[in-house]
Amino acid sequence: MSSYIGSAISTIRFVKDYAFNLGAYLLASRGHKSMPTLTPIDSISALSPLVIRILGQNPGPFTLQGTNTYLIGNGKKRILVDTGEPNISKYISELKSALGENEIDSIIVTHWHNDHVGGLPSVIENVVGKKVVPVYKFRKIGGEEDPEHFTYVEDGQEVKVDGATVRFVHTPGHTIDHAALYLLEENALFSADCILGEGTTVFEDLHDYMCSLDKIKSFKASRIYPGHGPVIEKTEEKVDEYIGHRVKRENEILNVLTEQKQMTSMDITNTVYQASPWSVRLAALNNVKLVLNKLIKDEKVQKTGFEMYRIVE
Numbered sequence: 577m578s579s580y581i582g583s584a585i586s587t588i589r590f591v592k593d594y595a596f597n598l599g600a601y602l603l604a605s606r607g608h609k610s611m612p613t614l615t616p617i618d619s620i621s622a623l624s625p626l627v628i629r630i631l632g633q634n635p636g637p638f639t640l641q642g643t644n645t646y647l648i649g650n651g652k653k654r655i656l657v658d659t660g661e662p663n664i665s666k667y668i669s670e671l672k673s674a675l676g677e678n679e680i681d682s683i684i685v686t687h688w689h690n691d692h693v694g695g696l697p698s699v700i701e702n703v704v705g706k707k708v709v710p711v712y713k714f715r716k717i718g719g720e721e722d723p724e725h726f727t728y729v730e731d732g733q734e735v736k737v738d739g740a741t742v743r744f745v746h747t748p749g750h751t752i753d754h755a756a757l758y759l760l761e762e763n764a765l766f767s768a769d770c771i772l773g774e775g776t777t778v779f780e781d782l783h784d785y786m787c788s789l790d791k792i793k794s795f796k797a798s799r800i801y802p803g804h805g806p807v808i809e810k811t812e813e814k815v816d817e818y819i820g821h822r823v824k825r826e827n828e829i830l831n832v833l834t835e836q837k838q839m840t841s842m843d844i845t846n847t848v849y850q851a852s853p854w855s856v857r858l859a860a861l862n863n864v865k866l867v868l869n870k871l872i873k874d875e876k877v878q879k880t881g882f883e884m885y886r887i888v889e
Contacts, residue, residue: 614774615806617641620674623807624762626650626740630674632660633667634691640774640804643691646766647674648759651738653681657757657766658803659695667695668702680704681737684744685713685726686768686803687751714746716753729755747792749785750777756792765797765811771818773805782822782870789819822867829867830887833877838886841865 621629632643645667646657654675660667680703685693696711710727712735731746745756750769757766769777770788779785792800793815800808808814825848832847833839839847845864849857868885871877878888 614641617644617806619670623801624764626759626762627764627801628674629801629807630667630671632658632691632695633664633670634661639691640772642804644773644801644803644805645671646801647678647680648742649678649681649737649740652678653737654678655735655737655740655742656680656683656699658686658692658768659683659699661691662694663698664695668698671699671703675703679707680709682709682735683711684735684742684755684757685711686757686766687713687754688716689751689769692768692803712744714744714753714755716751718752734760745791745795747788749779749781749783749788751780752784754788756788758795758797763796763798764801765792765795765799766801766803767792767808768803771800771802771808771814773802773808775805776818776821779866782866783873786819786822786870789815789822793819825863826867826871829864829871830876833885833887838880838884840883841868841885842883844868844885 617629617631619631619633623629626648628647630645630647631641632639632645634642636642643658643660645660648655648657656671680699683696683699683704685696687693693713700709711725712729713726715728729744731744734741734743736742739761741760743758743760745758745765747754747756747768747770754768754770756768756770758764759766770785770792771777793812797811800811800814802808828848829844832844836843836847841864842861845857845861848864849860852860868877868879872879875888877885880886
């Protein structure tokens with residue numbers, strides 16, 4: 577049991593930085609407008625013959641209605657996707673209720689963020705019990721993580737349980753270790769935080785994130801089960817919306833640099849977000865830098881000095 581706790585504690589060390597950056601990104605992407613009303617989500621929902629959603633009971637500005645966790649399968653043994661946050665007794669109670677007489681055969685952690693992996697010790701102790709189950713995830717390269725407590729997977733690897741086959745799809749960008757999951761029997765995709773049911777998400781690397789969106793689109797999934805928010809039925813439309821949103825911002829920055837020849841990241845931010853208050857511009861600076869980093873990788877922009885950027889000619 578201590579091994580799982582140690583693993584979770586190691587992951588939780590990142591939470592403060594994550595919350596700060598996510599808050600900044602949210603401010604930048606949503607501006608100073610009020611948050612829209614979110615679609616109500618039941619604590620437990622049978623979404624298909626193979627999928628049950630259990631809400632993480634952790635609503636908030638970063639988690640929307642709460643983290644969506646899922647049970648996959650139709651027999652005695654089930655796969656649990658994500659575990660919510662630490663020590664939320666109501667979630668543990670709902671998870672037990674959703675399981676009934678069935679049991680967790682394996683756990684998949686879609687990425688290292690606390691609202692997806694933080695509840696792992698509680699789930700192991702209070703739901704799984706003494707049985708040892710594998711905890712699958714992609715490796716977090718360059719990050720602090722205890723390799724003894726996870727079973728690392730490769731892109732395309734599959735895990736099977738009664739009635740269901742789940743394929744791991746490496747979708748970095750939101751985080752380097754981010755996993756989407758393809759449910760073969762339903763032609764459905766679990767997008768975790770790469771695509772949300774409502775609003776837009778945040779990312780560590782925009783270049784990788786855009787590649788991951790293209791990868792998700794290529795599956796032509798009939799539905800998407802997101803890490804937060806309601807189920808997505810119009811899958812192609814949603815993915816195109818996400819891609820279009822990012823391309824629009826890229827083009828705005830390219831147009832500004834084309835007109836001004838050379839600018840600092842702060843000058844670019846002030847120009848693109850000139851209608852926004854100063855507090856939003858400071859938050860937006862993070863997004864602008866991420867876009868600039870992608871444009872450098874795309875060889876459309878070059879860095880000419882300390883925080884100075886220009887169009888590649």
